[in-house]
Amino acid sequence: MEGLLKPGIYFWQGNEACAYGAIAVGCRFFAGYPITPSSEIAEHLARLLPLVNGVFIQMEDELASLNAVIGASWAGAKAMTATSGPGFSLMQESIGYAFMTETPCVIANVQRAGPSTGQATKGAQGDVMQARWGTHGDYNAIVLSPNSVQEMFELTIRAFNLAEKYRTPVILLADEVVAHMREKISVPPINEVQVVNRKEPKKGDRAFFALEEVAPMPAVGEGFNVSVTGSTHDEYGVRFTANPEVHRRLIGNLMNKIESHKHEIVELETHNIDGCSTVIVCYGCTARTAYEAVEEAEKRGVKVGYVRLKTLWPFPTETIGELAQQAEKIVVPEMNLRQIFYEVQRAACGKAEVVALNKVGGGEMITPEEILRGVVP
Amino acid sequence: MDKRIEIIIAGLGGQGAVLAGQILGRAAVYDGKNVVQTQSYGAEARGSAAKSELIISDGKIAFPMVRKCDVLVVMSQPALDKYVNNLKEEGILLVDTLVGDIPETRAKVYKVPATEKAEKVLGNKLYANVIMLGALVKATGITSWKAMEKAIIDSVPEKARQANLEAFKEGTKNIVM
Known part of the structure; x- marks a missing residue:
């Protein structure tokens, strides 16, 4: 990877910086559906991911894209997708599923003028509330807002680190201007990039959800017995679709893991x-x-x-x-x-x-x- | 006061205005400057208006858009008509000779037979954008030649490098004042 990302001064586009940031922090899976003004993130990752033994998939639509990302995350990979307003709307159901199943992943939404297809090539900041409240039910969202090409790199890294630390989807809410502009950027040596990895379970662990502190996350195939469901579940992943206490405890802990660390998250x-x-x-x-x-x-x-x-x-x-x-x-x-x-x-x-x-x-x-x-x- | 130059490069989609802006910006970064380059284009791949804006400065660049430019580089009549009013009064205008109708202006005007030379010397009008860059560097000294050549090499596919370097040289020797 050192060869891909030499430290130094570059003249990069925001979307390009996002792709390199993802590679630097260890993202090894991207699934997406191209949409202006986010497509260059996919383009660059399509080129970069195979060079680091990663996987790039162009899916049939945005719903499938985020579902594939969630699957990859449960297979142990750091995974992301990138989209814009219309695709972000389509992803809302899966974003809820990622919250509920505590799946670390990054969704880059490069905002363009909406609603609907709006003005595809024109920038806007109209998805701020959607990023917070877009999926149904109660949850706490982490949403980052870059204002330069340098921050498209740095906040992509931070988005992955927060996602891994708190086991939650993180939204990189960029806009067309920042994503498409080219600017001078300084890339640090790869060993100086801060990398946070999800907490791994110990042998014999059985509780993988909704603990008071962020629960450890097993990967599929590691031998742990784990059921992942978007329905209300207890700490073992067992469904409780009518029990009020289990629902309150689950949602309370999911809300609180973000709220109680707000001072570390807010910048x-x-x-x-x-x-x-x-x-x-x-x-x-x-x-x-x-x-x-x-x-x-x-x-x-x-x-x-x-x-x-x-x-x-x-x-x-x-x-x-x-x-x-x-x-x-x-x-x-x-x-x-x-x-x-x-x-x-x-x-x-x-x-x-x-x-x-x-x-x-x-x-x-x-x-x-x-x-x-x-x-x- | 920090030295600051604002540039608009405009033409029809497909003429390479955006790529020209990228190459120029990269060259200025190689010269150690701060640069912000933005672009606007229609939803179509070709034929609609395309524009690349650059701010090159020794100091910090916050607002990234160009309001009044010091230099305007145009490759089509509609682009000239649309952006000539964005040019500062004492600015510099570089215009492809195929653009016939140049309005009266106090700006310094350079005519560059970019499309013509691209077709005749390099066999493809697509090189007109880099010929314009050659003329720009010659007329304004906005970047060093060395940085521009490196930026061209780093910005275009390998098979097009030689032709683009020739296009750049062609631009430096074909300005009509």
């Missing part, structure tokens, strides 16, 4: 936040606009705070709440018609004015000037 980038009366809360490609606006405002003598959500979910409710205590105004720019805005508003509890700045269509980004109008008196 923010902040700039200038102390003492600023106006703060921008942003993520993904729009954060690049916000950063430029903050720098321009500073040139004009106005200090504006900047909070970038590298993890969208779990949402940093407490941090935004504290921010609202000291700031007068929080501006939330998004390439959708208000999604994270409502979450910020909820966290702010009326302590600060929360202002939405939205734009959709044609992949047009919010411009620094548009943000400046909202933050510079």
Whole structure:
């Protein structure tokens, strides 16, 4: 693998960086169905995976794709798929199955303008709530939001590590802009890449699900007796489709394994936040606009705070709440018609004015000037 | 102030505007610059408008889109009509000679017989994009020749390397001011 991924400076596309990140962290299985603007992830992995004895399968559709990924994960492989809005919608049922069966896997959703087929080649940030709430029932999602080619590499690695550590699907919620842009990227030596692997069972273990701490995960063929089901089950995988206690314990532990580690999962980038009366809360490609606006405002003598959500979910409710205590105004720019805005508003509890700045269509980004109008008196 | 140059390369889908942008960006990275390259194209594989945007800078590049460009490289009439207003007043315009109708502009205009030379010298009009790059480097010194040659070698399939390197050289000697 060293030959595939020499440390150094590269000029890569975001999707290419995602593929290399996956290889670096040990992903050895990809199943997917091509869709703009995510297809280059599949293209690069189709080339790279066979070189590391991995498996690439182009499936018949997105439902089958994620099901194959879940199967591969239970066979012991680190596995991922990549898609965009229409495919992400089709995957929702299997995402629920992955949550319920505690199957580590990574789903890269490169957002484009929707609903439906929308504008295939044009970027958007419209799947933020779907990534959190898209499948039915109660669950906690981990959703990461890269804003550069460098982060397409780094957050793909992190997505796998979180998936393995917490035995849960992790969504890399990129957008067309970040996925298709090319940028300078620095690749570290492969032995410096942090790699987390799922907890393996010991001989004699029988409980593989919904323990208070993340349960060990056997692989099919290792000799453990394990039943994997999307129906309510106890720690041994035995189905209980009517017992209220078993359901409450299962869902409670699945929710809690994310919630109780929120402080380790949530990542923010902040700039200038102390003492600023106006703060921008942003993520993904729009954060690049916000950063430029903050720098321009500073040139004009106005200090504006900047909070970038590298993890969208779990949402940093407490941090935004504290921010609202000291700031007068929080501006939330998004390439959708208000999604994270409502979450910020909820966290702010009326302590600060929360202002939405939205734009959709044609992949047009919010411009620094548009943000400046909202933050510079 | 950090040195910062913004460029738009545009043409019809299939003319290689996006690949030209990638090669130019890669060359600038080899020169040690920060680069962001974005692109936009229609849902069709060929024939619709295609555009590649680059920001090359010594400093950090946050907002990745080009608003007003310093350099506009166009390979089709619709691309020129569409993007000429994005060019800064004192900017540089490189235009394929097959584009006949150049509006009055204060920009410095270079005409490049890219498609013509691609067909006559290299036997395929697909090399026009790299000929335009040769002209661009000659006119602006935007990247070093060495970086550009390495970027071409690293960006195109092996069987097309030699022809693309020749196309680049062809571009450097065929500019009409």
